[in-house]
Amino acid sequence: MTDLLAVFGRLHPLLLHLPIGLLAGLVALELVLWARRAIPPAGFMSVWAWMTAASAVVTATAGYVLSREPGYAGETVTNHLRLGIAFAVSSILVAILQSRERYRWAYRVALLASLGLLLPAGHLGATITHGEGFLTEPLRAARPAPDASGDVSTFAGIVQPILEQKCLACHSEAKHKGGLVLHSPETIQAGGFDGPVIVAGDPGRSELMRRLRLPLADEDHMPPDGKPQPTAQEIAAIEAWIAAGAPFEGVVTAIVQPVPVSETPQPVDPAATVAPATPQALEALRQQLVHVEPVESGSPLLWVDFAAAAQRTGDAEAQALLDPVRDQVAELSLSRCQISDATVPLLARMPHLRRLDLRTTLVTDAGVAALRNHAVLEELVLAQTRLSEASVDHLLALPALRRLYLWNSGVSGEGVARLRAALPDVVVDAGDRPDAAVVQAEAAIQLTSDAPLPGQEDTPADLKPVNSVCPVSGSPVNPKYSILFNGRVVGFCCPNCPKEFWADPARFEAKLQ
Numbered sequence: 030m031t032d033l034l035a036v037f038g039r040l041h042p043l044l045l046h047l048p049i050g051l052l053a054g055l056v057a058l059e060l061v062l063w064a065r066r067a068i069p070p071a072g073f074m075s076v077w078a079w080m081t082a083a084s085a086v087v088t089a090t091a092g093y094v095l096s097r098e099p100g101y102a103g104e105t106v107t108n109h110l111r112l113g114i115a116f117a118v119s120s121i122l123v124a125i126l127q128s129r130e131r132y133r134w135a136y137r138v139a140l141l142a143s144l145g146l147l148l149p150a151g152h153l154g155a156t157i158t159h160g161e162g163f164l165t166e167p168l169r170a171a172r173p174a175p176d177a178s179g180d181v182s183t184f185a186g187i188v189q190p191i192l193e194q195k196c197l198a199c200h201s202e203a204k205h206k207g208g209l210v211l212h213s214p215e216t217i218q219a220g221g222f223d224g225p226v227i228v229a230g231d232p233g234r235s236e237l238m239r240r241l242r243l244p245l246a247d248e249d250h251m252p253p254d255g256k257p258q259p260t261a262q263e264i265a266a267i268e269a270w271i272a273a274g275a276p277f278e279g280v281v282t283a284i285v286q287p288v289p290v291s292e293t294p295q296p297v298d299p300a301a302t303v304a305p306a307t308p309q310a311l312e313a314l315r316q317q318l319v320h321v322e323p324v325e326s327g328s329p330l331l332w333v334d335f336a337a338a339a340q341r342t343g344d345a346e347a348q349a350l351l352d353p354v355r356d357q358v359a360e361l362s363l364s365r366c367q368i369s370d371a372t373v374p375l376l377a378r379m380p381h382l383r384r385l386d387l388r389t390t391l392v393t394d395a396g397v398a399a400l401r402n403h404a405v406l407e408e409l410v411l412a413q414t415r416l417s418e419a420s421v422d423h424l425l426a427l428p429a430l431r432r433l434y435l436w437n438s439g440v441s442g443e444g445v446a447r448l449r450a451a452l453p454d455v456v457v458d459a460g461d462r463p464d465a466a467v468v469q470a471e472a473a474i475q476l477t478s479d480a481p482l483p484g485q486e487d488t489p490a491d492l493k494p495v496n497s498v499c500p501v502s503g504s505p506v507n508p509k510y511s512i513l514f515n516g517r518v519v520g521f522c523c524p525n526c527p528k529e530f531w532a533d534p535a536r537f538e539a540k541l542q
């Protein structure tokens with residue numbers, strides 16, 4: 030195909046508006062004349078009818094040229110082409126019959142026939158451009174919500190609708206962009222011009238994943254810039270499906286149901302709807318030396334920290350103390366408590382829980398699974414626990430997650446990489462990114478001659494933290510991890526907390542004590 034011819038073919042989407050408008054005008058004029066029993070100016074209607082016919086012929090020809098381009102195939106294209114040619118022929122007939130007084134009725138029939146051909150032709154054209162079901166999409170009910178157990182994780186239930194909405198406009202039976210058709214299991218497996226686009230079980234080597242994950246500005250990014258993009262969760266769902274072996278049948282528990290954007294819980298002012306905790310519940314916590322205070326003054330929401338009671342707190346103790354304040358807890362540290370997975374379901378039922386510290390507890394994958402789909406949990410500390418890869422999928426199912434700490438949690442580097450790839454907006458700290466600006470305030474080697482005077486502490490006084498409890502985690506401070514903040518030395522429990530502190534000092538400053 031010569032280049033100029035190809036350009037002519039691509040004018041089809043522009044040209045097609047001409048015959049549509051002209052034919053509509055012709056029909057409207059005929060109706061007006063018929064209703065008023067009026068006689069049109071000689072030749073006027075004939076010129077109009079011939080203009081309609083000419084534009085129809087040019088448009089159909091351009092459409093034919095366009096359909097020869099690679100990437101257009103299938104029944105929809107063939108039918109669209111046939112209807113378009115039939116429309117061009119019938120509009121020529123209309124033009125011929127228009128000027129013959131004797132064939133008045135034949136003319137009107139031909140005119141109606143043209144209209145009758147134009148409507149389905151236009152509809153199929155829209156299907157080719159925008160994908161199957163474009164016209165009726167607003168009428169279809171929203172996708173059924175999965176039942177609460179999340180047991181509808183099938184290809185047809187989750188992955189297929191994403192492909193339909195975000196890919197089929199270009200990779201359908203009618204349009205084979207890149208030689209790729211994402212319409213059926215067979216065509217998905219067949220892949221595109223460059224071969225298979227999915228390697229079952231290995232998202233990392235799947236071309237389809239690579240394209241989805243490329244930066245939007247990259248030429249190869251899919252869907253191309255300017256087209257509706259899948260959400261991060263939809264991409265994660267496709268990835269989980271491929272990782273699970275890309276099965277077209279059966280339930281894949283690994284696929285996480287993406288939260289439709291419109292149904293994402295809107296942030297409400299939580300304080301407005303929460304009743305304050307009872308004095309008895311607060312007193313019981315304080316009796317056990319559990320630190321509890323409002324997250325901000327006047328708020329019924331609570332910051333609860335078991336640091337001082339950690340050694341004595343097992344599942345039974347934690348549950349007995351926490352159940353009465355279930356609705357109020359917003360920030361909770363159970364760090365170093367002797368709690369297991371048994372306590373996590375209670376935490377999962379805390380509707381306002383935003384920050385949860387479970388470091389150095391006996392929590393395992395089953396505990397993390399219990400937190401799945403928690404609507405507001407933003408920060409989760411799982412450092413020093415005994416998790417495995419299985420937790421990765423559970424963590425992917427936390428829609429509000431913003432910060433995740435996995436240092437020494439048992440989740441492998443590969444699992445961490447998978448999380449980072451699937452959750453680009455989430456800070457995933459696995460202790461492997463040494464970007465914390467920590468002043469290593471380790472006591473300097475002391476020579477006998479500068480030994481401290483009797484009564485002086487071992488740590489140089491000017492580097493002694495002003496606080497004894499880490500403002501981020503609530504765990505005891507290790508003076509090794511200190512920073513200088515507003516002229517004061519602030520201590521933390523681990524090398525990760527200073528980073529968090531720097532991200533938003535105002536939030537933690539009040540907790541310095």
Ligand code: HEC
Nearest residue numbers: 195196199206207209221222223224226236237251252256
């Ligand atoms: C607006 C049109 C359009 C949409 C929408 C679109 N693509 Fe594409 N796609 C193309 C074009 C054009 C090509 C061929 C050019 C290229 O390779 O970049 C292509 C090529 C591809 C290829 C490479 C095929 C091969 O073997 O070379 C993959 C994989 C792909 N698309 C996946 C997707 C996925 C997945 C979606 C939906 C999330 C999607 N595309 C949505 C236009 C589109």
